[in-house]
Amino acid sequence: MYKKIGIYATSNYHHNITNNLPSLKEQVKEACGQNIRRIDRLTQLALIGACQCNKQVAIPPQTSLYLVSMYGAFNNSLTIFKQMYQETLPPGPLKFVNTVGNAACFHISKQLALDSSSLFISRSHFLLEACIKLAHLDLSARQTTTALIGLVTEARHSIDIHRQGLNTEEATPKEVSQWMLLSYDMPGLEPMAKIIHVKEPMRFSELLAWIKMQFEQQNAYQVHLMISSNATSKKHSEVASQLGTAIKQTITSIQDSCHTLDIFNFIEQKATGPTLLIYIDTDNRDRWSAISIEK
Structure with missing residues (x-):
């Protein structure tokens, strides 16, 4: 990603x-x-987040919409399958329509009066990264001038299974609706922050080389490094040790991050000076991603 x-x-x-x-x-x-x-x-959660975003800045009608969810409308789909296979009943029309992930996009577009394209993405890892990269492609190709991206996690009715699927502890927030309005330029408005890079997937060695390069290029910033809890404690220690003493001395903080909530908290907090966030995540195949955001 070259243009912020x-x-x-x-x-x-x-x-x-x-x-x-x-x-x-x-x-x-x-x-x-x-x-x-x-x-x-799923649609309820998506509407809550998208409409809250619209209250901050009036979202232009030509905005493209990108919604990503790990499981999609899981509970609704499960209910329909039970009706069909256990009770041998046909699904209700509205429930059937709502199993399509893009149904949530339809309701958001209707509520916000959007008349541009919309896309629903279901992905197990690197959800926010996927949304940003797709929005970047359309923005850079001038297919749109503004992009509304959202990440929604709906809890499954079996709460224990849901926690197990997300690999989270009991105190962790389990349902989220997180949204960003992105653009290269919105006349009359100043951005809260700017996305510099989204990198994925990478091998661990590539990740370390990329992080080191960021410190060489961004040495005027207070740097906050967040490592997703998807990374094992061994890998977490390895990241810190492999960066080297010189780089670690320039890092304002290195912290565990259990969720993308920390990215949004960083964006919404006031910065005391030029600040850079590097958020890194991994999946169960030892592939890595990184997002860098400046304020």
């Missing part, structure tokens, strides 16, 4: 869950200004 992408608005909706999934009807009504009926939980 401005982040002009964000929303970072999330909540913890215990043994029961909380109702989202009131949150949807508050965010959207009206009741929206006959939508599934």
Whole structure:
């Protein structure tokens, strides 16, 4: 990624869950200004985050929409499969339509009066990275001038299985709806932060070489390095040790990050000077990704 992408608005909706999934009807009504009926939980979460983002900056109608989710409308799909195979009943029309991930994009586009393209992505790892890269392709090709990207995680009805699938502890937020409004330039507005690079997938050796190069090029910044909890403690230690003493002395902080929540917290917090965030993540195949954001 060569041209920096401005982040002009964000929303970072999330909540913890215990043994029961909380109702989202009131949150949807508050965010959207009206009741929206006959939508599934994934769409509810997506609407909450997208509408909160729209309250910060009026999203232009020609904005392209990109929504990514690890499992999609999991609970709705499971209900339909149970009806079909256990109860031998045909699925209800609305429930069937809502199993399509792009149904959530339809409701967002309708609510925000967007008339450009929309795309739903289902991916197991590097979710935010995928959204940013796709938005970057369209922005650089001038297919759009603004891009609304969202990452939504819907909890499964079996909470223990959901935690196991995400490899998270009990205190970790389990449902999120995180959004960014991206553009190279929005006249009259200053970006909250700028995305410099999104790199994925990489081998571990490539990641280390890339990080070292960032420090050579960005030595005027306070640098915060976040390492996803998807990385084992051994790899975490290896990242820190392989960077070398000279680089580590220039790092303001190295911290574990359990979620992309930390990226959004960084963007939304006021910086005391030029600041750079490098967020690195990995998957179960030892592939690595990195996002760098400046403020």
